[in-house]
Amino acid sequence: MMRPHLIFAFDPDKTEHVFPPETLERLGRSCTILSPDPLASFASPEARQLLSEANVLVSGWGCPRLSPEVLRAAPSLQLIAHAAGTVKYTIDPYAYAAGIRVTHAAEANAVPVAEFTLAAILFANKRVFELRDLYRADPTRRTASQLMDQPIGNFRRTVGLIGASRIGRKVASLLTGFDVNVLLYDPFVEAGDPIAKEAELVDLDTLMARSDVVSVHAPSLPSTWRMIGAAQLGRMKDGAAFINTARGVLVDEAALVAELQSGRIQAVIDVTDPEIPPQDSPLFSLPNVFLTPHVAGAIGTERARLGLMVVEEIERYARSEPLLYEIEPELLERLA
Known part of the structure; x- marks a missing residue:
């Protein structure tokens, strides 16, 4: 040629x-x-x-x-x-x-997203952001120590991945190095798929109810629009974390904000709908939200x-x- x-x-x-x-x-x-x-x-x-x-x-x-x-x-x-x-x-x-x-080059872009997600999962399970705020408010560490005595951390916790995309698969692979249980929901994945060796295949309701951390990795399709709504979020455990590095349109943001305002769950959110939230969005000020400006991908x-x-x-x-x-x-x- x-x-x-x-x-x-x-x-x-x-x-x-x-x-x-x-x-x-x-x-x-x-x-x-x-x-x-x-x-x-x-x-x-x-x-x-x-x-x-x-x-x-x-x-x-x-x-x-x-x-x-x-x-x-x-x-x-x-x-x-x-x-x-x-x-x-x-x-x-x-x-x-x-x-x-x-x-x-989506495979190359998937690497930093998976790395970001892994860090978010580990920090969320350990309640790092909350501990930081408690320490700032009380330098004696008394209030932080009270949280440290709770059943938090990454040992034998359950991580739920929504979507076996290239990023979801990378996250599942990275998690094999940790003492966590991994659940996966993806209607396109069958039992013989290699990822079934790294994650337990479950339906979405089961994943939301059993997971200590839920991380979204599904594509934006008509069938996935607002796939995470009030019903799904309501099944999450008290104190669980919700991570979205995929697409904002996958989530009913009003329902997510309502759950977050209740203080029942926490969230690490890198993508929103619209792409830039209104300036008065509670996502900017809620103490249980770690909001980033779409930086999980390659920067x-x-x-x-x-x-x-x-x-x-x-x-x-x-x-x-x-x-x-x-x-x-x-x-x-x-x-x-």
């Missing part, structure tokens, strides 16, 4: 660290990079000229929608390599009809994994080798 012609399409302000100089240099050894500047729009004559010549398009955060019209302007395009997680909001399914292959130097994974995939493509992270069309809508 001749060296493929490659272009970029993403927002440089949103993709700092994804393609450091050494990664770009490596990419240039397998491809001819038509322009080092990523396209922020496909409307200009210059952009249309680059599209017409490209065999590989590297997309990322801030990429303009790859609509049928845009894809028809790229008759030589053979591969879209997305240097981020989900592609279903960026790439129109028409790409498959046009014979264009699609791959992505800072963690983003370098995204670019590196895409470069390795493009190298395989250039050598006519099988791609490791290709997205088959039937899976596109089931992705997170």
Whole structure:
């Protein structure tokens, strides 16, 4: 195969660290990079000229929608390599009809999310955030010591994972190194699935009732919209923790806030619906909420994994080798 012609399409302000100089240099050894500047729009004559010549398009955060019209302007395009997680909001399914292959770096983005989730689980079980606040309020440690005498901690606790996504599976694997019991709810997982060796398969109601920590890892689909509501949250144990690093739309936020305001449960929340809550949202002020601004995924130097994974995939493509992270069309809508 001749060296493929490659272009970029993403927002440089949103993709700092994804393609450091050494990664770009490596990419240039397998491809001819038509322009080092990523396209922020496909409307200009210059952009249309680059599209017409490209065999590989590297997309990322801030990429303009790859609509049928845009894809028809790229008759030589053979591969879209997305240097981020989900592609279903960026790439129109028409790409498959046009014979264009699609791959992505979601596996790389899953690593920091799983790490964040593991830390959240361990901290939540140990009631670290509450202990911090008690210590600040009472430096004598008397009130903190009272909580330390309660049945908290990570020994023989039960963690419930909702969704055997790539992140859910990584979390389950990480938890094998700890003395915890793991439950899993996912209607697509069957008994012969390897994850059944790491987690007990249960229904959602059982998971919510038995878990000391519930962590959400399901994709955003019509069938999962508001899948966690008042009924599910009401089944959680007093003092249990709810963690969401997946999508805000999976949870009935009003029901979650009501449970949190009761003080019955605690939460670590990285995603909300809307993406940025109203300024008067109780999530910002409730003492039993640890709210973060959607940072579980790749941030800072963690983003370098995204670019590196895409470069390795493009190298395989250039050598006519099988791609490791290709997205088959039937899976596109089931992705997170």
